[in-house]
Amino acid sequence: MAQPSPYPAPARAWVTVTILMLAYVLSFIDRQILNLLVGPIRRDLAISDTEMSLLMGFSFALFYTLCGIPLGRLADRTSRRGLIAAGVLVWSAMTAACGLARHYWHFLFARVGVGAGEAALSPAAYSLIADSFPPERRATAISVYSMGIYVGSGLAFLLGGVVIQFASAQGDMTLPLVGTIRPWQLIFLLLGVVGVAFCSLLLLLREPPRQGVGVGVDVSLSQVMAYLRRNRKTVLLHNLGFACVAFCAYGAASWVPAFFIRTHGMDAAQVGYVYGLLIGVFGSLGIIAGGRLCDRLTARGYQDAPMRVGLIAAVVALPSFFGYAAASVEVAICTVGVGCFALAMPFGVAPAAIQEIMPNPMRGQASALYLFVITLVGLGVGPTAVALMTDYVFRDDQALRYSLLIISVTAAGLAVLLLGASLKPYRESLERVQQWQGETG
Numbered sequence: 001m002a003q004p005s006p007y008p009a010p011a012r013a014w015v016t017v018t019i020l021m022l023a024y025v026l027s028f029i030d031r032q033i034l035n036l037l038v039g040p041i042r043r044d045l046a047i048s049d050t051e052m053s054l055l056m057g058f059s060f061a062l063f064y065t066l067c068g069i070p071l072g073r074l075a076d077r078t079s080r081r082g083l084i085a086a087g088v089l090v091w092s093a094m095t096a097a098c099g100l101a102r103h104y105w106h107f108l109f110a111r112v113g114v115g116a117g118e119a120a121l122s123p124a125a126y127s128l129i130a131d132s133f134p135p136e137r138r139a140t141a142i143s144v145y146s147m148g149i150y151v152g153s154g155l156a157f158l159l160g161g162v163v164i165q166f167a168s169a170q171g172d173m174t175l176p177l178v179g180t181i182r183p184w185q186l187i188f189l190l191l192g193v194v195g196v197a198f199c200s201l202l203l204l205l206r207e208p209p210r211q212g213v214g215v216g217v218d219v220s221l222s223q224v225m226a227y228l229r230r231n232r233k234t235v236l237l238h239n240l241g242f243a244c245v246a247f248c249a250y251g252a253a254s255w256v257p258a259f260f261i262r263t264h265g266m267d268a269a270q271v272g273y274v275y276g277l278l279i280g281v282f283g284s285l286g287i288i289a290g291g292r293l294c295d296r297l298t299a300r301g302y303q304d305a306p307m308r309v310g311l312i313a314a315v316v317a318l319p320s321f322f323g324y325a326a327a328s329v330e331v332a333i334c335t336v337g338v339g340c341f342a343l344a345m346p347f348g349v350a351p352a353a354i355q356e357i358m359p360n361p362m363r364g365q366a367s368a369l370y371l372f373v374i375t376l377v378g379l380g381v382g383p384t385a386v387a388l389m390t391d392y393v394f395r396d397d398q399a400l401r402y403s404l405l406i407i408s409v410t411a412a413g414l415a416v417l418l419l420g421a422s423l424k425p426y427r428e429s430l431e432r433v434q435q436w437q438g439e440t441g
């Protein structure tokens with residue numbers, strides 16, 4: 001007789017993915033809406049591109065990464081649903097606080113809080129999804145969850161464009177207890193309220209039984225570190241390779257709106273519609289295509305399928321970056337769309353790869369380490385690297401297009417080298433995890 005599946009029923013499993021994806025959508029709207037508001041925020045706070053980039057990336061990424069490791073350990077030991085709910089409340093409250101900022105340092109502090117709250121989501125979400133689907137369907141499931149990156153970013157620009165038009169038409173507003181606020185501040189306040197209301201939907205989540213090697217084993221932090229050391233080549237090449245892809249993606253997401261405005265004369269509302277559609281449509285298609293390709297390669301016997309998908313994505317993305325130098329806005333839009341598709345492909349398979357090479361009691365912590373690296377490198381450094389090149393190398397706001405081109409090509413080239421070198425070590429780690437029985441070294 002066939003043994004009953006240890007995983008939840010498919011309908012329940014996909015409900016879990018859908019709710020988690022919606023949470024991810026919300027987090028990326030809160031995270032990325034800032035990128036469409038560069039002009040008014042720079043004007044009202046009297047700041048430079050470099051200072052603006054710190055709001056976009058480093059201030060968020062610093063505490064997102066610092067809080068991620070302990071929160072990942074909590075995801076391995078406590079209620080993942082409760083951890084996610086607490087994170088949503090914190091980041092929503094701090095998003096609202098961005099709308100109350102009157103000075104640069106107020107805004108910087110609030111962005112730190114947004115990063116700390118959002119750090120609770122993905123390690124717990126990856127763990128929940130890994131325990132809800134068998135390995136042969138895991139990459140697609142995590143890719144659907146990760147599609148929230150692109151749906152959320154796309155909505156941030158699309159809705160942001162609509163709200164900017166509306167709010168700008170209304171001008172400054174006076175709210176009870178708050179006082180007079182600018183249109184961009186209203187956007188952050190509204191997003192904070194939506195986030196708090198979303199928490200009620202998390203009651204529909206159910207904790208599936210934990211699955212995989214090492215279930216029920218209480219591992220110490222020293223055991224986790226020992227296992228990571230044994231797999232250090234795989235972990236380093238995986239994390240740094242995908243971090244280079246994230247470097248391109250976050251650098252583009254932060255500055256492509258300003259690129260269209262400065263180079264091609266579009267206004268913020270137009271950029272919201274165009275770039276929102278590019279990210280939402282091509283990014284979502286790319287991440288699903290990456291997950292499906294990974295599962296198909298796995299079914300054909302490629303044990304290193306996630307790393308192959310990352311390598312293919314970096315190779316495809318490279319030529320698209322030369323569209324930044326194109327004189328035609330139509331060419332620029334088409335090449336940005338190709339870049340959105342290619343750069344999206346790895347962001348479901350990369351965390352899925354982590355779930356496969358780690359024992360169950362270490363998945364949340366290993367996921368947090370992966371998020372630590374790609375967020376610190378991608379979001380923490382990517383936007384600032386572009387801004388520094390514009391401000392201090394070219395010393396010309398209109399040279400932003402060349403900064404994007406140089407930074408993106410360099411990072412994608414490094415990704416090709418690192419991910420190409422990761423194929424063999426990754427296969428070795430897959431064999432090693434099956435032999436793990438709670439040993440310390």
